[in-house]
Amino acid sequence: MYKRLRIGILLFILLTVAISAWRANAKVTGWKSTLQVALFPINADGSTASQRYIEALQPESIEPISKYLGEQASAxxxxxxxPVRVSLGPVIRTLPPPQPRGGSALDAIRWSLxxxxxxxRHTPATAIHPDxxxxxxxxxxxxxTSVPDSAGLAKGQIGIAHLFATRTMHGSNLVVSTHELLHTLGATDKYEPRNGLPRFPEGYAEPxxxxxxxxxxxxxxxxxxPRDEEHAEIPVSLDETLIGPVTAREIGWARQ
Ligand SMILES: [Zn+2]
Structure with a gap:
């Protein structure tokens, strides 16, 4: 009896979340008004390096993301x-729940909830309510030496980017953050999971x-x-990337 009740409650929560996510997604990928994106820094390892990096972040530090998405949208x-306005929110001091490694589909649903x-519970209020x-x-x-894989809850309007707290990685941090942002809008990965190499043709900037x-x-x-058949390099800035036609379609920019 209680088990059935528990399952019933869980299904009800899932259904509510699914409906509200679907409605929110229709809004964010409708591109009728500027999409408001808020970035919240978190010191994930409690280190002084992360603390310093976060303290040095300015609204201008993340401005290239808005500029890039504007240029790509017009292309x-x-x-x-x-189309997108990215703003820097306050620092959050509570860590998000850790992502399950591998795990079952049920683990993934539990983590997403x-x-x-x-x-x-932990997102501070900001002047503009972010989409x-x-x-x-x-x-x-x-x-x-490595950080966990980043994750965007597809169509959930929530994403996590794991980044390195060093100025030399700032450009690639912006690339990772933009990649995760696009996941939240419905974009899918375009690389082979087994070796990380871009898939041809949709994962190539110039196929x-x-x-x-x-x-x-x-x-x-x-x-x-992609540099040769076996090697591909991480871009050092957004200037070294573009949004291809398949991704553009997935996020609602091109509807042909
Ligand atoms: Zn991805």
Missing amino acids: HGLQMLY SMRWWAW VRLYLLYYDPATH ARTPRLPQLQAEIMAGRI
Whole structure:
């Protein structure tokens, strides 16, 4: 009896979340008004390096994301002066629930629900109510050679980016953050999960280029610049990336 009740309640919550996510998604990918995105920095490893990096962040530090999305949108024919406005929110001091590694589909659903619950409880109020919230988790590169995979809750308007707290990585941090932001709008990855290499043609910035390799830029959802058949490099800035036609379609920029 109680078990059935528990399952019933869980299904009810899932259905409510699904309906509200669907309605919010229709709004954010309708591109009728400027999409408001708030970025919230978090010191993920409690380090001094992360603390310093976060303290040095200024609204101008993240401005290239708004500029980039404006340029890319106009390249795809979206007639909007400012499709996305990215702003820097206050620092959050509570860590989000850790992502399950591998795990079952049920683990993923549980994490997605607890992530939404955490976001609802710990996101500070901002002057403009954001359509999308992106949490930037920083780690000291001196003690972390790698960071966890970033995750955007597809169509959930919530994303997490795991980043390195060093000025030399700032450009690639913006690339990762923009990639995760696009996930929250429905964009899918365009690389092979087994080796991280961009998929041809949709994961290539210039699929028609001859010779095909090396490429000069990365398709943002492929995340890397293909240099030869076995190697691809992480872009050092948004200037080294573009939004390809498949990603543009997924986020509602091109409806042909
Ligand atoms: Zn991704």
